[in-house]
Amino acid sequence: MQTILVIDDDESLRDTIGVMLEQEGFRAVLVEDGRQGFEKALLLKPDLMLVDLRLPGMSGVEICKQLRAAQFQTPIIVLSAIGDEVDKVLLLEIGADDYVVKPFGSRELLARIRALLRRTSPDAHKVFHFGDTEIDLDRRVVLRSGEELKVTPAEYNLLTYFLQNPDRPLTRDMILNSVWGYQSFPNTRTVDAHVVKLRQKLEPDPNIPRYFLTVHGVGYRFVP
Amino acid sequence: MQTILVIDDDESLRDTIGVMLEQEGFRAVLVEDGRQGFEKALLLKPDLMLVDLRLPGMSGVEICKQLRAAQFQTPIIVLSAIGDEVDKVLLLEIGADDYVVKPFGSRELLARIRALLRRTSPDAHKVFHFGDTEIDLDRRVVLRSGEELKVTPAEYNLLTYFLQNPDRPLTRDMILNSVWGYQSFPNTRTVDAHVVKLRQKLEPDPNIPRYFLTVHGVGYRFVP
DNA sequence: GGAGAACGTTTACATTTTGTTAACAGGCAG
DNA sequence: CTGCCTGTTAACAAAATGTAAACGTTCTCC
Incomplete structure (x- = not known):
């Protein structure tokens, strides 16, 4: 799930955005103060940030500058008040x-968010590889030589646990x-029993395990 | 030619806006009453709407809400009286x-209209395709092999959610x-229950789902 | 205003899919 | 060799899903 950090001092706007984001399947983290927001960004490493230009503590401009200076690549959408001359x-x-x-409009904001995420995160698409097997965590799909493989929930969970602890x-x-x-x-x-099933589906020769040892x-050990 | 629907109970203002719009090459449709305006919007599917907040029949707020609830994407500019606290x-x-x-000023209004049309028009005529099915978000219409298909509001909303999250x-x-x-x-x-209905209407063979897996x-996964 | 249609929701039941365990076979280490 | 450990399978239990029918509500049209 993608995390979006919202830094805005208008409480009701913040909440509205938060609710909307969560409805759309994002995790929303809401911060009021500029400086706190900046620190949160460093800690949280969100997938995207919404930053008000005028903020207490630290302006949106400062936040952007410093994050970039610190080599933070997080995509940022600036929210500017209607009066502000946006340069x-x-x-x-x-x-x-x-x-x-x-x-x-909320649809407009959402469209911008989606567009920006699409633009910036082709590499956020996390895919594991081993042998001729590919596991796409976003799509929750297991491919073997490009073919989609049916895996049950238990098998999938076990597999991802192995992947994360090679x-x-x-x-x-x-x-x-776990x-x-x-x-x-x-x-x-x-x-x-489930290891057996994984071997049957993913080992070149299930009788001579190569990956699930x-x-x-x-117990067991996964060697990619 | 782009059509703009104006819903306002102030007759002289309505007419002024209408004249201006037509001078600028838009087609203007003017409505006084809120409820009538809402219905007109459904029928007409205008490219943009100007809606007074306070209206007889049905408030501007209601109009917006209901249109959005019905998945109408038409861009809307709200006209608010000077006293109104605009939240x-x-x-x-x-x-x-x-x-x-x-x-x-008429120039200001025009500028907003043009800006909003520019902002929203790249994805304005958004049509989704999969198999022999076509979904036109602007017209809120679902076609199967060119034939218009009746879909209920709930089905339509579910469908568009799937389309947006393939x-x-x-x-x-x-x-x-969502x-x-x-x-x-x-x-x-x-x-x-609703997925079943979508399958019955949109799958080549509802017993062997191809798109709504x-x-x-x-849960479910939509594969275009 | 009332009859009927349309729709959303829930329920119940059938069916499919998955998880778990028991049982037995075979393998490993001391 | 012997006593545990693991591989494997099939059977059963449990859970998830498909589906249609029933119900209540809202909308529509006379």
């Missing part, structure tokens, strides 16, 4: 990517805790 | 794109939030 050249200079003038031996308990959660208590043998007496 | 947030919420305060698995909660809004809480099974344990 496009200035915006370019400070490293803003787009701007909208208040009052703006090379490390993982005990069955660790796997159960993939199944603390609440359900299936048998540890359940893990084995057994660590005898411990 | 930016309110405008955002109801889906207005801009506003001008009476009394306004390839990505959408959970029932995400769908409910399509039904965060205030109403229908059963998640309601989503299923089930992601077991997650």
Whole structure:
């Protein structure tokens, strides 16, 4: 899920934007103060920022400049009040990517956000590779030699857990805790059954595991 | 030629705007009453609307809200009387794109109209395609092999949400939030019922979905 | 204003898909 | 060799989904 940081001192506008963003499937983080917003940006590394030009604490212009100076690539949309003379050249200079003038329609803002994300994040598309297998986390799809493969929820969850913990031996308990959660208590043998299924679907030769290795007496290890 | 619908109860203002618009090469349609204006909008599908906030019959706020709820994308400029406290947030919420305060100069209004048309027109004539289906967002029409298809409001909203989020698995909660809004809480099974209906209307073989895929344990995925 | 249609929602049931476990076979390490 | 550990499969249980029908509400048209 993509995170959007909103820095604006108008509380009701902030909330409205927040609600809208969450309806549209984004995670919205709302900040009132300029300086706090700047620090939040450094910590949070959001996928996109909406920044009011005039802010208490630290102006939107300053925020943009300093973030860019710190080599932050986060795309930024500037929100400017209706009276402000918006100088496009200035915006370019400070490293803003787009701007909208208040009052703006929510559809317009959303369209700008989507357009900017599309423009800037072809590489945000996170795809894992190993062998002839490809896992697209955004689309929640597993491809083998380009062909889409059907995987069940349990298999998919197990697979992504392996992907995120390569090379490390993982005990069955660790796997159960992380993939199944603390609440359900299936048998540890359940893990084995699902590893078998992953091997059948993803190993060149399921009888001689190459990627999903057994660590005898411990658990399993994924080697990309 | 672009059509602009003007909804305002002040007769002389209405006429002034009408004359000006026609001088500038627009087609102007003038309506006094709010409710009539709303209906006219549905019928006429104008390129842009000027809507007074306070109106007999149906307020400008209501008009905007209902049009947006019906997925009408027409850009709207709100005309507000000088006394009215114009709440930016309110405008955002109801889906207005801009506003001008009476009394306004004709050049100012014209500039806003042109700016808004420019802002919104690149994606104005947005038509989605998949298979033998065509969806015209402006006209709010769904065609299958060129034939107009009847779709209910709920179906249409669901469909456009899918169109705008292709390839990505959408959970029932995400769908409910975005399509039904965060205030109403229908059963998640309601989503299923409507997906079935979409399939029946739009799939080559509703029994073997090709476009509206089930992601077991997650939700649905639209693959154009 | 009332009858009927259209629509959204829920419910119930059938069906499909998935998860889990038991059982047995085979392998590994000491 | 022997006692655990793992691989594998099939059967059963559980969960998720498909679907149609029923219900209540709103809208429409006389």
